[in-house]
Amino acid sequence: MRSSRRQLLGFAASLAALSLSRRGSAQSMPVPTGAQAELIAKLAGFDRNFAARAGSKAVIILAAMPGDADSMSAALEMKAAFARLPTVGNLPHEELIVTQSSPGALADLVRAKRAAIVYLGPGFDKQIPAIRDALSSLDVLSVGAIPGYVPSGIVLGFDLVSGRPKLLIQVVQARKQKVAFPASVLSLMKVYP
Amino acid sequence: MKPRYPAACWLLGGLLGLAGERSAFAEDTSALEGLLSEPIVSSASKQAEDASSAPALSTSLTAEDLRRYGVRTLAEALDFLAIAVSTSENLSGGEVGARGVLLTGDHGSHFLVMVDGYAVNDPLRGGSTLGVGAGTPLELIDHIEIIVGPGSVLYGSNAMFGLVNVVTKRAKDYEGVHVIAESALPISVRVAAGAGTTFTLFGQQGELTTQLEYYKQKGPDLFFDLADTGIDRFTGQPGRNSRDGGPTGLWGGARATNALYAESPSALLRVGLGNTELHLQAAYYKHASPTGPGDFDDPDTGDRETRASIGLNHRIAVSTLLDVSARAYATYYESKSAFIASRGVLCPFGLVTCNYVDNGRAHWVGLELQSTWDWFRDNRFVTILGADARQRSVASTSETRDVETGGSLYPTATGLDNSDVITAGYAQQTWSIAPPVKLSGGARVDSDPRFKPVVTPRVAASWNLWSGGTLKGSYSTAFRAPSWDETDNSTSRRIQADDLQPEKVQSFDVNLEHHIGAHRLVLGGFYSHWDNLVELAPLSDAEAIRAIRNGQTKVPFTPGIQLTQYRNTSDVTNYGLNTGFEGSLHSGFFLYGFSLTGALAERLTSAGTTRLPVAPQIFGNARLAFVLGHDLPTLAFATHFLGARPADLSNGQFSPDPFAHPQVELRLTASGDVPFLKALSYRLSANYAVADRGAYVVGPVTSGIASQTAPQLIPVDRFRTTLGLQYAF
Numbered sequence: 001m002r003s004s005r006r007q008l009l010g011f012a013a014s015l016a017a018l019s020l021s022r023r024g025s026a027q028s029m030p031v032p033t034g035a036q037a038e039l040i041a042k043l044a045g046f047d048r049n050f051a052a053r054a055g056s057k058a059v060i061i062l063a064a065m066p067g068d069a070d071s072m073s074a075a076l077e078m079k080a081a082f083a084r085l086p087t088v089g090n091l092p093h094e095e096l097i098v099t100q101s102s103p104g105a106l107a108d109l110v111r112a113k114r115a116a117i118v119y120l121g122p123g124f125d126k127q128i129p130a131i132r133d134a135l136s137s138l139d140v141l142s143v144g145a146i147p148g149y150v151p152s153g154i155v156l157g158f159d160l161v162s163g164r165p166k167l168l169i170q171v172v173q174a175r176k177q178k179v180a181f182p183a184s185v186l187s188l189m190k191v192y193p
Numbered sequence: 194m195k196p197r198y199p200a201a202c203w204l205l206g207g208l209l210g211l212a213g214e215r216s217a218f219a220e221d222t223s224a225l226e227g228l229l230s231e232p233i234v235s236s237a238s239k240q241a242e243d244a245s246s247a248p249a250l251s252t253s254l255t256a257e258d259l260r261r262y263g264v265r266t267l268a269e270a271l272d273f274l275a276i277a278v279s280t281s282e283n284l285s286g287g288e289v290g291a292r293g294v295l296l297t298g299d300h301g302s303h304f305l306v307m308v309d310g311y312a313v314n315d316p317l318r319g320g321s322t323l324g325v326g327a328g329t330p331l332e333l334i335d336h337i338e339i340i341v342g343p344g345s346v347l348y349g350s351n352a353m354f355g356l357v358n359v360v361t362k363r364a365k366d367y368e369g370v371h372v373i374a375e376s377a378l379p380i381s382v383r384v385a386a387g388a389g390t391t392f393t394l395f396g397q398q399g400e401l402t403t404q405l406e407y408y409k410q411k412g413p414d415l416f417f418d419l420a421d422t423g424i425d426r427f428t429g430q431p432g433r434n435s436r437d438g439g440p441t442g443l444w445g446g447a448r449a450t451n452a453l454y455a456e457s458p459s460a461l462l463r464v465g466l467g468n469t470e471l472h473l474q475a476a477y478y479k480h481a482s483p484t485g486p487g488d489f490d491d492p493d494t495g496d497r498e499t500r501a502s503i504g505l506n507h508r509i510a511v512s513t514l515l516d517v518s519a520r521a522y523a524t525y526y527e528s529k530s531a532f533i534a535s536r537g538v539l540c541p542f543g544l545v546t547c548n549y550v551d552n553g554r555a556h557w558v559g560l561e562l563q564s565t566w567d568w569f570r571d572n573r574f575v576t577i578l579g580a581d582a583r584q585r586s587v588a589s590t591s592e593t594r595d596v597e598t599g600g601s602l603y604p605t606a607t608g609l610d611n612s613d614v615i616t617a618g619y620a621q622q623t624w625s626i627a628p629p630v631k632l633s634g635g636a637r638v639d640s641d642p643r644f645k646p647v648v649t650p651r652v653a654a655s656w657n658l659w660s661g662g663t664l665k666g667s668y669s670t671a672f673r674a675p676s677w678d679e680t681d682n683s684t685s686r687r688i689q690a691d692d693l694q695p696e697k698v699q700s701f702d703v704n705l706e707h708h709i710g711a712h713r714l715v716l717g718g719f720y721s722h723w724d725n726l727v728e729l730a731p732l733s734d735a736e737a738i739r740a741i742r743n744g745q746t747k748v749p750f751t752p753g754i755q756l757t758q759y760r761n762t763s764d765v766t767n768y769g770l771n772t773g774f775e776g777s778l779h780s781g782f783f784l785y786g787f788s789l790t791g792a793l794a795e796r797l798t799s800a801g802t803t804r805l806p807v808a809p810q811i812f813g814n815a816r817l818a819f820v821l822g823h824d825l826p827t828l829a830f831a832t833h834f835l836g837a838r839p840a841d842l843s844n845g846q847f848s849p850d851p852f853a854h855p856q857v858e859l860r861l862t863a864s865g866d867v868p869f870l871k872a873l874s875y876r877l878s879a880n881y882a883v884a885d886r887g888a889y890v891v892g893p894v895t896s897g898i899a900s901q902t903a904p905q906l907i908p909v910d911r912f913r914t915t916l917g918l919q920y921a922f
Contacts, residue, residue, distance in 0.1 A: 028468070028508075030241075031233065031241075032233060032241045032242060032243075032572075033572065034242075034243070034572070035228065035231070035233065035243065038228055039225070039228055039229075042224055042225050042228060043225065046222075046225075068510075069510035069511060069512045069513055069516075070510040072513045073510060073513045073516075073567065073570065076513060076570040076571055077567075077570070077571055077572050079571070080569075080570075080571030080572065080573065081571075081572075084628045125398070147365070148398075160233055161335070161366060162253075162255035162256045162257055162258075162335055162336045163232050163233055163234065163253035163254075163255060163335065163336030163338065163360065164229060164230060164231070164232060164233065164253070164255065164336075165228065165229055165231070165233065166229070167229065184222050184780075185222060185225065187780055188222060188225060188226065188229060188780070
């Protein structure tokens with residue numbers, strides 16, 4: 001009896017110890033990175049301004065929050081998932097992983113690299129309004145790994161509803177960032193005004 | 194001019210229609226729709242992945258499908274929507290099987306049923322409930338993952354048919370307050386209130402979802418055919434089949450107006466804060482068991498079950514290499530069953546009516562630790578290592594009372610009072626060798642003090658052969674540790690088992706999945722072998738005499754007395770094919786689905802080979818729905834069918850063996866928002882069952898006798914309409 005109580009206390013202590021450590025982000029991605037990459041690759045082809053924005057090669061910035069293991073894992077996995085795809089939006093592509101928490105620096109990088117897509121992994125939830133403002137004047141498709149990013153101003157996001165991937169779009173921000181999907185694609189998305 | 198081959202013309206027209214649909218829409222969005230319709234499952238390998246590459250036949254039933262096809266229980270969800278799984282109504286909670294195997298009397302212990310990843314199989318018998326007593330509110334379900342085939346590699350005991358994981362909604366998908374009322378007119382009512390909200394606490398985002406529910410059913414007043422039990426071998430007179438009735442020998446021949454009821458209040462709460470999640474679930478389920486050999490239409494014959502469980506899960510990403518999660522859980526379960534019998538062979542204590550009361554309670558407390566190692570940080574080569582430790586206790590009593598006086602007719606059986614610790618360790622390696630090829634292998638070792646450690650390995654491979662086409666194969670194993678109740682318990686009419694061993698199954702599976710846009714085709718084959726199946730075996734007269742002499746039961750001997758014992762009685766060989774086809778046309782305006790399973794299951798005993806009772810060799814479902822949109826209702830038609838199948842007592846008890854006719858259940862459902870009142874939605878469905886009898890022999894005549902040579906089969910509630918309303922604040 002005493003040993004089973006000691007075992008239970010041990011269980012509780014190890015759980016408490018785990019609860020206290022917080023190295024990862026509080027939000028996890030609902031949709032696996034492989035499915036996200038495939039969706040982005042397909043969707044980019046529907047963006048009427050994508051080819052003009054990207055030029056001969058689609059540059060994709062994968063942003064990870066410094067010090068956030070979940071965020072860095074997402075960026076690494078997305079890079080590997082894109083590497084398995086021959087084209088993104090019917091164009092050859094190149095991915096850059098950046099650990100960036102400053103919205104201004106991120107926007108500068110998008111400008112400097114002429115990035116067609118900027119992907120934000122988990123861990124950016126507090127920076128999303130500032131990132132939205134910094135990207136507003138740029139011609140770029142911003143994509144969020146976390147569904148909650150989209151209502152706050154990231155153009156495209158993913159959710160898992162009824163066990164299937166669901167696309168989310170912020171149409172006002174899409175207009176600002178010159179992202180234009182046809183109505184047939186918008187009809188497949190959850191639209192945030 | 195009439196077409197010469199009308200069927201061919203229809204088929205061609207259909208294909209052209211499909212092609213037209215593709216040309217009109219597909220060049221724009223069909224590939225995208227295909228990606229969006231691909232189920233994401235996480236139960237098969239404890240990692241989120243496409244269902245087509247998961248290492249088992251995996252399907253995911255959506256909340257929308259549950260609603261639009263009029264689904265009211267988990268059992269109906271499996272029947273009308275799943276591939277390769279079917280249930281069987283026994284008017285006592287139901288039974289479930291897969292791929293042509295159904296083990297009647299198993300209390301659902303061969304399927305591992307989980308809610309949000311927490312096992313809800315009870316700690317006393319390992320049983321699960323998929324009917325109205327499941328205690329999982331339908332409105333709170335986001336989707337149901339069904340993994341068909343042995344799955345002990347990551348989950349341990351019970352996952353022999355596979356596993357069902359009910360995933361509940363996130364708060365954002367159930368925001369506000371919801372009030373629900375539904376009635377299967379006029380026999381049942383279900384009222385519920387649920388809520389979902391998000392919040393911020395200690396700088397972390399949190400969410401809460403909950404639902405409280407109350408279900409009550411009275412009826413249907415089904416007609417049970419007359420059975421003549423003849424002369425009671427104990428009294429020498431015609432048997433008594435009711436408390437107040439005389440020695441008529443007659444059972445049934447009337448509507449059961451008292452013994453068909455159910456009541457089930459339940460609650461579920463999920464709270465998430467950051468990477469920590471708390472899960473609470475509780476349910477009470479009281480129901481009658483009107484089909485047994487005891488007194489006819491006695492309301493006290495039935496079961497009462499109470500379940501409560503708590504789970505706490507926390508996950509941390511230690512680095513890009515390592516992810517760790519810990520899951521603490523506890524479950525309490527209590528059951529009380531009563532069986533009322535007046536006939537002398539069942540109640541050999543003179544002219545009294547017996548109440549056989551079996552009480553049991555059990556709990557477990559456990560902790561599971563799991564680490565996930567992404568060696569190349571790209572999901573290509575991932576190792577999962579886990580360990581699970583569980584302390585459990587069971588206790589039970591069994592007594593026989595005089596219904597009139599309440600006094601014991603003989604001393605209470607000692608029953609169970611046991612506790613132990615079971616442990617398990619598991620490992621799984623997944624390896625995406627190249628984009629089209631994925632390998633998976635793993636094993637789990639379960640240690641239970643009652644048996645030698647059980648090892649359950651699985652190896653699987655999937656190969657993306659062409660665009661949209663995946664071929665996958667697997668070898669998988671599973672086991673079921675007999676419950677304490679089966680290994681160590683005895684009741685008034687059951688003696689304790691001798692050296693009972695775990696049941697095991699191994700299976701080879703091949704599945705081909707192909708996607709064309711939003712259309713998904715699954716074609717598969719399987720071969721399984723089951724060893725050491727545990728069954729409640731009736732004792733022969735000689736064995737009963739020996740048991741009484743040895744003091745294994747205190748029941749006084751009477752010729753024909755029915756004593757039983759759990760035994761490893763048989764092996765089963767099972768093989769077959771399953772196919773499924775589902776999808777949508779015109780951007781979700783028209784939805785369809787179809788599945789068909791053909792399977793043979795042969796039970797191998799020392800006496801020879803027999804077909805498994807109750808299990809259908811051919812079964813499936815089909816459905817279609819029109820989502821009209823705007824204020825118009827969604828119209829849906831669903832059907833599921835079971836081929837002819839032997840009844841539960843079809844092993845020579847009657848000549849010829851009783852068979853249930855093929856059953857086809859048809860359901861038409863209209864659902865949508867009430868016009869001009871968007872917050873109020875409705876669902877109206879009508880259900881019709883073609884066959885009027887099911888696959889269970891009811892009543893006291895369990896083998897052919899002079900007064901009753903033919904068995905009476907269980908009646909079916911053939912027509913029922915259901916109306917439900919839901920208001921969202």
